[in-house]
Amino acid sequence: MRKRTAMETDPLEKHHQKTNNEVSEDDSESAEVKLHTDNLNVPRSNMDVSRSSSTSSLASSSQNDELVKNGNCPEETVSNDSEVMSGEIQKIPNRNLPAVNVPEKIILCIDLSEDPNYTPFKLGDGTKYAPLYMIKRVAEIFINSKNIINKSHEFALVVLQSDTVAWLRDFTNDPCDIISVLEDMSETQQGDTFDLSALFDVISDHVSLPQVSEPNATPPPFVVRVVLLYSRSHCVPKFVHGQESFSLLLSSDYFTVDILYIHEDPSEANKCEEIFSVLDDLDDRGFSYVLDVPRNTTKLHDNMAKLLGHPLQRPVQKVAYYKLELQEIR
Known part of the structure; x- marks a missing residue:
């Protein structure tokens, strides 16, 4: 079974904070993006997938276990990160459905x-x-x-x-x-x-x-x-x-x-x-x-x-x- 590519990007802006003090001691960085929209698609030409690294110890550990199981060394994989991510792009699943904000x-x-x-x-x-x-x-x-x-x-x-x-x-x-x-x-x-x-x-x-009779055309x-x-x-x-x-x-x-x-x-x-x-x-x-x-x-x-x-x-x-x-x- 495939293992998910780890995705922990730069922290987002804290969403609807009730107080100005609601910041953990571990993270004092300013936020960069708010998620106020359902449509998060980014044109692929604007996306540098090689920067999609993870700060999640669990996701990283899960990936490394899978790499070792397949005979790969985690250290070698890190050094060839862009090649790995380029290969991952080819494996991206495609859901051929209308991208509509239905309820x-x-x-x-x-x-x-x-x-x-x-x-x-x-x-x-x-x-x-x-x-x-x-x-x-x-x-x-x-x-x-x-x-x-x-x-x-x-x-x-x-x-x-x-x-x-x-x-x-x-x-x-x-x-x-x-x-x-x-x-x-x-x-x-x-x-x-x-x-x-x-x-x-x-x-x-x-x-x-x-149930939709024409799923590729009808939301x-x-x-x-x-x-x-x-x-x-x-x-x-x-x-x-x-x-x-x-x-x-x-x-x-x-x-x-x-x-x-x-x-x-x-x-x-x-x-x-x-x-x-x-x-x-x-x-x-x-x-x-x-x-x-x-x-x-x-x-x-x-x-x-x-x-x-x-x-x-x-x-x-x-x-x-x-x-x-x-x-x-x-």
């Missing part, structure tokens, strides 16, 4: 499980917050931003508890409806396992996917997207009862799974790298965005902002580039 039915899947002895998120003024508080915060920003982009977008809410999944709120285009439910959520203990089968069974029971009435915020550092997710529901959903061009993995710093005492590898392998088509972030406030906001792009309009993750550059007009 999205977005299913926010929030993990309520709390890591034992978790490391809190720390703001620039020294204030510390629990991971779930920050997850709810960026989810709220995401919902409000998508609603500004297109009032027809709808949101549903699913929660991942210790070892169960619950559909809390059905689709609505009223952000306040979802946010009010978000505010009432609280942490649960972390279980030994998490069943991905249960998650996608619940989703399959609550969604219907559009669908809507698309369905799962945005999974997984936050366990010790519990590796797996399909306990099969992948039938997941495979059925993923067989549709109008269904996408995006993942933001929020975790502790990787160590021998946790399973962060193994968890990331499982999440990264969920969509072998290459259209999902799979991002990860440790306890870093700035990067948490940046990565959540990267999920604002519409799945029919954004580039695939391996060539997504978020820095604006001035060019001369001839």
Whole structure:
């Protein structure tokens, strides 16, 4: 199964900050780009893919494991980075669908499980917050931003508890409806396992996917997207009862799974790298965005902002580039 090309570009501008102090001590750089649009396509002639490097230790580790497995040396690959990326361009999947900002039915899947002895998120003024508080915060920003982009977008809410999944709120285009439910959520203990089968069974029971007679020419009435915020550092997710529901959903061009993995710093005492590898392998088509972030406030906001792009309009993750550059007009 293919491994996703790591993509951690320059930090984006923090999106809709509520306070001027909401900057982590690790990141004091000024932001360069805001994601205020669903259309993130960049003309390929303006894109220097060789600069698409990663600061994600999990993504880098996952890539290196794959390179070693294939008989390549990570150090040699770094020295030939431009050649590797040039080869990756040839592997870019192509979704031959109209790039139209049709309404999205977005299913926010929030993990309520709390890591034992978790490391809190720390703001620039020294204030510390629990991971779930920050997850709810960026989810709220995401919902409000998508609603500004297109009032027809709808949101549903699913929660991942210790070892169960619950559909809390059905689709609505009223952000306040979802946010009010978000505010009432609280942490649960972390279980030994998490069943991905249960998650996608619940989703399959609550969604219907559009059917289009001429998919290459006619936009669908809507698309369905799962945005999974997984936050366990010790519990590796797996399909306990099969992948039938997941495979059925993923067989549709109008269904996408995006993942933001929020975790502790990787160590021998946790399973962060193994968890990331499982999440990264969920969509072998290459259209999902799979991002990860440790306890870093700035990067948490940046990565959540990267999920604002519409799945029919954004580039695939391996060539997504978020820095604006001035060019001369001839």
